[in-house]
Amino acid sequence: MSNSWLTLLLAVACFISPTAIQAQEKRPLVCGTDLEGGIPYLFGDKNDPAGFEVDLMDALARELGRPIRRQHAAFDSLLPTLQRGDVDLAMNGLEITPTNLKQADFTRPYYIYRLQLIARIDDERFVSLNDCKEKKLTVGTLSGSSAARLLEKEEISRKLYDDQEGPFKDLVQKQIDAVLFDMPIALYYVVPDNQITHRKKDYPGLKLVGEPFAEGFYGIAVKKGNGALTKEMDQALGRVIRSGELKRILTKWHLWSPDQYRLYTPLRVDENAALSLGFAQYFLLLLQGAGVTILITFAGMALAVSIGLPIATSRLYGPWPLRWLAIGYVEFFRGIPVLLLLYFLYFGLPELIDLKLNPLTAAILGFGLNYAAYEAEIYRGGIQSIPVGQWEASASLGMSPLLTFRRIVFPQSIRVILPPMTNDFIALFKDTSVVSIISVIELSKQYQILTKTYGGFLQIGLTTAALYLVMSVPLGYLSRYLERRWGAK
Amino acid sequence: MSWSITVRGVTKRFGARTILENVSLNISPGETVALLGPSGGGKSTLLRCLNGLNTFDHGEIHVGPHRLAPGARQARAALDPIRRSFGMIFQDFQLFPHLSVLDNVTEAPRRVLGISSPAARSRAVGLLDRVGMASHTHAFPQQLSGGQKQRVAIARALAMEPRGLLCDEITSALDPELKNEVLSVLEGLKRDGLTIVLVTHEIGFARRAADRVVMLCDGKVLEDGTPAQVLDHPKTERMALFLQRVLE
Numbered sequence: 001m002s003n004s005w006l007t008l009l010l011a012v013a014c015f016i017s018p019t020a021i022q023a024q025e026k027r028p029l030v031c032g033t034d035l036e037g038g039i040p041y042l043f044g045d046k047n048d049p050a051g052f053e054v055d056l057m058d059a060l061a062r063e064l065g066r067p068i069r070r071q072h073a074a075f076d077s078l079l080p081t082l083q084r085g086d087v088d089l090a091m092n093g094l095e096i097t098p099t100n101l102k103q104a105d106f107t108r109p110y111y112i113y114r115l116q117l118i119a120r121i122d123d124e125r126f127v128s129l130n131d132c133k134e135k136k137l138t139v140g141t142l143s144g145s146s147a148a149r150l151l152e153k154e155e156i157s158r159k160l161y162d163d164q165e166g167p168f169k170d171l172v173q174k175q176i177d178a179v180l181f182d183m184p185i186a187l188y189y190v191v192p193d194n195q196i197t198h199r200k201k202d203y204p205g206l207k208l209v210g211e212p213f214a215e216g217f218y219g220i221a222v223k224k225g226n227g228a229l230t231k232e233m234d235q236a237l238g239r240v241i242r243s244g245e246l247k248r249i250l251t252k253w254h255l256w257s258p259d260q261y262r263l264y265t266p267l268r269v270d271e272n273a274a275l276s277l278g279f280a281q282y283f284l285l286l287l288q289g290a291g292v293t294i295l296i297t298f299a300g301m302a303l304a305v306s307i308g309l310p311i312a313t314s315r316l317y318g319p320w321p322l323r324w325l326a327i328g329y330v331e332f333f334r335g336i337p338v339l340l341l342l343y344f345l346y347f348g349l350p351e352l353i354d355l356k357l358n359p360l361t362a363a364i365l366g367f368g369l370n371y372a373a374y375e376a377e378i379y380r381g382g383i384q385s386i387p388v389g390q391w392e393a394s395a396s397l398g399m400s401p402l403l404t405f406r407r408i409v410f411p412q413s414i415r416v417i418l419p420p421m422t423n424d425f426i427a428l429f430k431d432t433s434v435v436s437i438i439s440v441i442e443l444s445k446q447y448q449i450l451t452k453t454y455g456g457f458l459q460i461g462l463t464t465a466a467l468y469l470v471m472s473v474p475l476g477y478l479s480r481y482l483e484r485r486w487g488a489k
Numbered sequence: 490m491s492w493s494i495t496v497r498g499v500t501k502r503f504g505a506r507t508i509l510e511n512v513s514l515n516i517s518p519g520e521t522v523a524l525l526g527p528s529g530g531g532k533s534t535l536l537r538c539l540n541g542l543n544t545f546d547h548g549e550i551h552v553g554p555h556r557l558a559p560g561a562r563q564a565r566a567a568l569d570p571i572r573r574s575f576g577m578i579f580q581d582f583q584l585f586p587h588l589s590v591l592d593n594v595t596e597a598p599r600r601v602l603g604i605s606s607p608a609a610r611s612r613a614v615g616l617l618d619r620v621g622m623a624s625h626t627h628a629f630p631q632q633l634s635g636g637q638k639q640r641v642a643i644a645r646a647l648a649m650e651p652r653g654l655l656c657d658e659i660t661s662a663l664d665p666e667l668k669n670e671v672l673s674v675l676e677g678l679k680r681d682g683l684t685i686v687l688v689t690h691e692i693g694f695a696r697r698a699a700d701r702v703v704m705l706c707d708g709k710v711l712e713d714g715t716p717a718q719v720l721d722h723p724k725t726e727r728m729a730l731f732l733q734r735v736l737e
Contacts, residue, residue, distance in 0.1 A: 392542050393583035397597035397649060398573035407600060412587050 028067040029229075031057065032087035035072040038164045039188045039198050040253050041093050046072070050198065052184075052253040053091055056110060059245050063236040074162065076144030076452050079103040082223050089233070090221040093182060095146040097216065099454065105224055107233045108266040109217035110246060112259050115147050116186035117209040118179040120171065126178065127210050132156055137177035140167030144452040146216055147180045159439050160449065164189075166439070168203040173350050183212050184255055196254055238266075282450050282460055289446030290467050296363050296442065297429045303368025304428075305421070308375030313405075315380060326376070333373035339434055342366040346438040363435040371428055378420050382413035422479035426472055443467060491518035491684040492553030492574065492652040494539060499548035499559075501534060501708075508534050509545065510708040516701075518652075521685040523699035525692075525719075527731060531708040532688045536655050539686065540575050541568045553652065573601065576646025580658040582638040584630040590617065590641050591626040594648045602649065609648070616644040620674050636667030643674055653684030660691060672698070692735055696720055704728050 033053070035046045042051035049070075061068045068089075073081040078090040082104050093113075096106045117129060117139075126132050132139055133156045141147040143160035151158040159176055161167050167179040168189055181189075188199055190206045220237070222230045240246050241263055250256040315326035333341075345362040349355045357365065386409045394404035433444035441449065447464040451457050494516040501509040509531045516522050524532040537543040538550060541563045550557040553574065555567045585593050594613035598604045604612070617623050620640040630638055639659055646654060656675070660668040668691070676698050679685055689695055695702050695716060702719040704712035704727075712719045712728050723729045 387583075389579060389581060389583040390585070393577075393579060393585075394597075395542065396540055396572055396575075396577035396655075397645070398569060398601045399597060403600055407596065408585055412585075415587075 028069045029061075029064070029089055030069050030071050030087045032073045032078050032081050032090040033070050033092045034075040034078065035070065036163065037075060037092050038185070039200055040184050040255065042070075043198070052249055052255060053093075055249040055252070056240070056246065057091065059240045059249065060233070060236050063239050064232065075142065076162065076448070079221060080457070082221055085223060088223070088226075088229060093145075093184070093218050094221050095216045096219040097146050097149070099149065100221070103224070104221040105226070105230050106219035106221055107230060107237050109219050109263060110237060110241075111184075111218040111250070111255070112262060113182045113184065113216055113218060114212035115150065115180055115214040115216075116183045116212045118168075118171065118181065118186055118190055118206055119177070119209045120174070121205045121207045123177070129154065129156065129180070129210075129213075132178055139178045139180050140170055140176040141180045142167070143449065145182070146214075147182065148449075148452075150214060151180065160441075161439060162437070168200075168206070169347065170439075171206065172203050173356065175356065178209070179206075182216075184253075186212075187254065193254075234266075279463075282454070282456075283463060285450060286443060286446055286460070286464055286467055289441060289443035290471065292360070292440060292442040293429070293432050293444075294471065296360070296367060296432045296435060296440070297425070299364040300367030300371060300432075301425050301428055303364060304371035304375045304424075307368070307372040309379055311372060311376035312379035312383065315376070316383060317401075330373045330376055333370050334377075338366060338370045338431065339437060341370055342435060342438050359435070359438045359440045362438055363432070363440050366435075367428060367431070371424060374424055375421060378417055378424070379413070382417035383409060385416050386412050419479060419483040422475065422482055426475045426479065429472055429475065430468075491682055493518050493551075494653070494684065494686070495551040496535070496539075497549050497551075499535070499538065499545050499550060501531075501538065501543070501545040507708050509538070511548070512705075512708070512710055513548075514703060514710065514713070516684060516686065518684055519682040520700050521679050521687070521698055522701045522703060523695035523716075524686065524688045524703050524705055525690075525695060525731075526705040526711075530705045532705045533657055535705065536657055536686060536688050539655055540572050540577055542577075573649060574652045575655055576649055576651040576653075577655040578639070578642050578646055578657065578659045580661050582630075582635070582642050582662075584638055584641055584645070586630050588629075589626070590622065590628050590630070590633070593630070593641060594645045597645070598648050613644070613648055616647050617641070619647075619677075620644045621670070634667065635663045636670040639663065639667075639671045640674055643671070643678075647678075651683070653686070654678065656685065656687035656689070658688050658690065660689070660694075690735065692720065692732070704731070706731070 033042055035042065035049065037043065040051055041053045042049050044050045057068045057070075071087050073087070073090070075092060078092055078094060079100060080103070081087055082090045090104070094100060096109060100106070117132075119126065125135060126137060129139070131137075133154055136157055138157045138159055139151055140159045140161060141151065142164050143162055148158070148160050159167070159170070164181070164185055167176065167181070170176045171179050186208060188196065189203055190208055191199075193199065220233055222233060246263070247256060247260070250260060311326045311329055314322045315330070318326065342362060345357060345366050346359060349357060390408055390412070391404055394408050399408070432442055435442055436445035436448070443464060447460060450460050494514070496512055496514040499509055499512045500507070512531070512535060524536065526532050534543055538545050538557070539552060541557060544561055544563065545559050547559050549559065552571045555571050557563055557567055557571070585596065588596060591610065591613055594616060595606070595609040598609045598612065599606060614623065614626065617626055620643055622637060622640050622644065625633065625637065630641070633641065660671055663671065672691070672694050675685070675687075679698055687699075699716055702712070702714065702716050703710060704719060706727055711725050712723060719728065720732065723732060
């Protein structure tokens with residue numbers, strides 16, 4: 001009896017386990033990558049992208065016998081996404097650096113890159129990064145990349161972007177002096193070689209400056225502690241390298257160089273050389289960011305409050321053309337996202353008229369114009385809340401409409417206007433975080449930069465939150481105080 | 490010097506409704522005229538036409554040497570001197586709530602007449618004393634009772650040294666004992682020889698203080714005479730009915 005039970009159990013086990021193991025092996029791997037990334041890594045149609053990393057993923061999938069599915073994440077959040085466990089792998093020109101090794105495990109490298117300095121073709125001021133440092137020139141690159149970390153370490157004036165197009169755009173428009181990028185990007189954006197099929201032709205008039213330098217390695221990131229997958233990927237990559245397939249792919253994309261032969265023996269990077277930052281150092285950097293936040297908030301609100309009043313009075317008392325202009329202004333600026341406005345002021349104006357605003361000016365102007373629409377409506381509501389009897393009483397004392405507005409109506413409306421305006425001030429204070437898209441480094445952006453470089457999402461995050469609260473909580477109390485004192489009469 | 494007021498054939502329409510129909514009225518300098526009548530009869534509208542707060546469609550109005558013409562907009566050249574010379578008191582006071590009692594009274598003399606601040610202050614203190622509000626110069630309107638507010642409003646109008654006063658139901662919002670405070674101030678002004686036009690429901694006050702009572706009903710002048718004539722011996726049935734209702 002017991003024997004037959006055992007036989008049955010064994011039979012069931014034999015029937016189930018191979019399929020279970022097979023199912024696990026055949027499970028597709030999810031690879032995080034920046035689908036908006038760029039040439040030549042991965043680009044084009046999001047459902048069917050091209051790029052040397054796409055070819056490499058296909059080759060690896062064949063070796064593994066498992067499909068690799070791509071999932072989008074912005075370049076600088078690839079490793080956090082991996083850490084959270086949303087994806088199995090991450091691959092998008094991720095450098096095997098001590099800092100990155102703190103956040104993820106890496107396979108052996110699949111490409112050896114160097115950094116390349118890029119300038120406008122007629123610019124003879126520098127031939128090296130050192131020249132840039134001495135002449136205090138501004139260098140642009142991708143945020144979260146090792147080029148960005150190098151600029152930071154060397155304390156070179158820098159501008160960091162969320163995508164790889166931004167630096168080239170700004171370089172051509174003379175917003176910055178140089179761009180520092182990994183050689184593959186430099187090749188596809190700068191070298192006018194017509195055999196390079198997917199070459200970017202949008203940024204003419206650029207040149208490579210000096211020798212490529214600061215060698216580094218691209219590897220595939222695997223969630224920390226997932227040794228089995230790291231080993232599986234390492235072995236598959238080894239087979240892709242030894243079969244000559246990697247060489248074929250890199251050659252096809254004009255990226256092969258004799259240097260790459262070193263990939264045939266696995267290379268290791270030392271994790272212990274990671275950068276770290278003390279509290280005092282990052283607190284100082286966050287304080288600088290907070291300063292920028294405060295500057296944008298105060299200057300933006302001052303602008304909004306100053307132009308909101310003439311807009312409101314035009315709408316209330318102006319002749320019809322002025323009235324319609326004011327209505328148009330309010331509807332237009334309330335109807336478009338401030339993000340679009342900032343983009344237009346910063347990137348669009350130089351194309352339309354030859355006006356290059358510096359990022360901070362563009363941010364203040366953008367918020368000022370946007371919030372002026374809201375403030376105008378607050379003014380209008382406040383002014384209209386004053387009973388018509390006040391106008392009549394003033395008129396019957398012989399006071400002119402202008403005098404009545406200035407001395408009687410407007411001073412009374414302030415108590416209605418001030419509480420919602422204080423609320424808007426707090427809203428603007430928090431809204432300022434979007435200005436990072438035109439590369440202004442305020443508090444939120446500073447947090448992002450610091451954590452990208454050094455990790456410490458929680459610790460630096462709490463400090464950043466504390467800084468925001470220290471500024472916004474007193475404002476909130478002020479707003480409620482004004483409401484209590486003046487709001488309800 | 491007080492001014493006379495002449496209303497000649499004034500008609501005002503609001504959409505299809507006729508609010509004033511061919512109203513004519515002469516008010517001599519120093520005369521006190523009470524406008525009486527049912528609600529919606531046109532008495533407040535007529536009063537507000539006298540200083541241009543309302544416009545009218547036909548006819549003309551002379552206030553002292555100035556003429557108001559019919560039309561949507563009055564010329565400022567006529568309006569400004571009329572408004573400077575005829576003070577107006579409202580049912581709901583309309584003091585300036587953000588200014589102290591003293592500043593309420595000095596604001597217009599300083600900004601409109603260009604009187605110096607010390608001169609405007611001493612004039613205001615004198616007037617506030619006259620209306621019994623001298624001890625409240627630094628109070629704000631919301632700290633005052635209705636009767637006190639109305640007395641400040643009267644002082645504010647007097648500070649412009651007017652030639653006459655237009656009073657729009659100035660006691661309607663007040664309790665009976667507060668009404669008397671305001672009415673006795675007004676009687677004093679009448680003795681000073683100011684031309685006073687008042688819209689009122691106070692039959693007793695009209696009898697006591699007015700030289701003439703004018704009854705407006707459905708936009709027309711129904712009765713016009715001394716208080717004794719109009720109140721005690723009304724010519725029209727409509728007036729008799731009105732008096733009966735008010736006195737009930």
